Amino acid sequence: MTQSSPLPMKGLAVGQAHDADVKTGVTVILPDAPATCAVDVRGGGPGTREIMTLQDGGLIDKVHAVVLSGGSVYGLAAADAVTTWLGEKRIGYAPAPEPVPVSPLVPSAILFDNANGGDKDWGREPPFRRLAFEACEAAGSDVGEGQVGAGFGATAGLYRGGLGMASENINGVTLTALIAANPVGSPYMPGTECPWAWAHEMGDEFGGQRPPSDYIAVEASDTKLAFLKSSGQSTVIGAVVTDGDLTQKQLKRLAIMAQDGIAMAVQPAHTPLDGDTIFALSAGNKGCETPVALAELGGAAARCVARALMRGVHLAKEN
Template structure:
């Protein structure tokens, strides 16, 4: 176990970023098409192909999930991923005729990092298609660095550096993991302290060892982005949870809903009108979960993994600044 979404098995993760632009892309690549659902909780989301995951749709599995910086420009990262998947003949097969291209199903979500000081003078060639292609080509089953990497490079969390983080947990015989690109409006720290809101879920000082002062009292936070976002803008937390059990689309939707609680467990305020909080849930296993009680336990674990992954994203990003 590496305390990583890759502990789930059946997945590869790829990253690409551009230091000059201060942005990046992360790709979640299942070994085989994976059942997937999504929950969107923020008021300013940016997504692609999430409607495909609806309960009444034709499609019941995805070939990749893309997390990207760049706001609306970042949605083009999925173009590069689709091109690579299509070339590999990995996609929905609309016709048995081999001359008809397959249709890769690649839902994606973006975060707003366009005001972080990077060079965004890209003319008519934003870098995201190329970043998406590089990220999927680099996909690996090896544990990866956290913090300023992939979709987390250039992110901010409140007034702090944001980043990309991951965490995993075992519930019975099921492993569940999360990968989070943390770029929220709210702060991950309790006001006036260096203690993460998610400190009760900390395992082995995975994001430091700070705990609240004994006489701690809540105070009005001064380290969120709210005061700096009077004009139109967007922040967000985007990411995914995955588990090595066979869940139905309906069960995965409930898992994604419960996983969103992890954002509220680790950031305050969360799910604001300025955030685009979007989480995907993927299933890579073969053993079904039939008990609602078991599903509830997995949902609770998914929320903890999200909270820990988000805190680790910020912790490792701060360590490198």
């Protein structure tokens, strides 16, 4: 099952595309204006691009897009296409007037979906550049969830993975998480159909399941650990976006706190076999001026990541 939901804030667009034969896809986040951005990496096997440009003390603190892709290392080519697409529109860092090309800043992260049974015999033309161009052209204010975009070929433990979105408003500031769920760990409590994230569910956004009253913890048998022999084969990647006006230093803390949402929704989390990477972007002008306000926003970020991760899994499972 897939579902489309409107973005709960202005200031950005999201585009997605997938290839059903290859069983992979791409999600592109396009802010209306250059957005302040930070990133936090917790998994032991990440695949990323332009991460070092976002570190403290660098020249760059704003980006022109963020790309999430399947395809493992091949999926990093999606960011090349987004860079080209933006450059054609002269959207990017301009070191000099025309005819000097602009330099779009497009950090990205990939997940491993290359063993999901799709047709990976792509020769010298992996589909990720094509999918990224399609995603850019399709970008808008509605976000597909479930088996769409970067979540199309994902798996979560031994279940289908997917892409999900969740939001929360706290102190007048909106926080939205977009998460592609492809973790080694399981999103369900062992021996049940109850998500680890059940306590954070709003309404019945991922099925309304609750732990059995007589639940006793048992050893999990629905993770990928029995099947994985090398690192870099799974991950949770995504972004949290706020309409608050945060500095890059504040966004770094937001990304760190948002990573807790993975551990709230998946066990085990942040393993050597995962590549968990979360971007944090500021796409608005609402105030977040005190450490207390930032702490509350970070708590919301963790909850939204947990909910978005589980929504992606739940909607994909319902397919």
